[in-house]
Amino acid sequence: xxxxxxxxxxxxxxxxxVFVFGSNLDGYHLGGAAxxxxxxxxxVWGQGVGLQGKSYAIxxxxxxVETITPYVDEFLSFAQQHKELQFLxxxxxxxxxxxxxxxxxxxxxxxxxxxxxCLPQKSS
Numbered sequence: 282x283x284x285x286x287x288x289x290x291x292x293x294x295x296x297x298x299v300f301v302f303g304s305n306l307d308g309y310h311l312g313g314a315a316x317x318x319x320x321x322x323x324x325v326w327g328q329g330v331g332l333q334g335k336s337y338a339i340x341x342x343x344x345x346v347e348t349i350t351p352y353v354d355e356f357l358s359f360a361q362q363h364k365e366l367q368f369l370x371x372x373x374x375x376x377x378x379x380x381x382x383x384x385x386x387x388x389x390x391x392x393x394x395x396x397x398x399c400l401p402q403k404s405s
Contacts, residue, residue: 287369287401294322294335299366301356303373304329304338313376332359341374346384349374353388357395364397372401 291300300322302314308329310319315338318324323334330338330352337359339352360368370389374380382403392398 285399287371287399289401291317291369291371292321294369295367297366298335299332299368300336301368301370301373302336302338303341303371303376303378305342306330306340308338314371314373330355337368339373341378341380346374346380346388349385350388354391357389357391357398360392360395360398366397368398370398370400 294300300314300318302318302324304310304315304324306329308325308327310316310324310326315324318336318338319326322336324336324338325333328338329340337356339349339356341349356368360366370392372382372385374385375382386403389400392400
């Protein structure tokens with residue numbers, strides 16, 4: 282992985298890189314990182330979960346943090362099974378969904394040390 286942290290702005294991806302973004306369960310990729318995923322990285326309208334093109338959707342708009350946890354766990358399992366891919370995780374849930382970094386960050390504690398996952402820095 283070329284960077285320790287996910288860049289704040291991702292304009293292009295290497296062949297093996299995947300843009301990980303916060304979505305809604307209906308897959309209506311209208312704003313924020315979801316819109317970027319749809320416009321540039323192959324996110325599919327109507328698909329709110331999982332790998333799609335060069336992006337991976339984690340739903341964040343369906344309730345509290347506890348409703349996001351199973352989707353993060355599913356993502357981590359997927360990443361573990363696909364070590365040939367490098368996952369650039371954006372600040373999921375910290376934009377339109379309205380969560381704070383300190384609420385979402387603990388969900389990714391098991392990603393620490395996974396060489397194919399790049400996590401974002403806390404926003405300043």
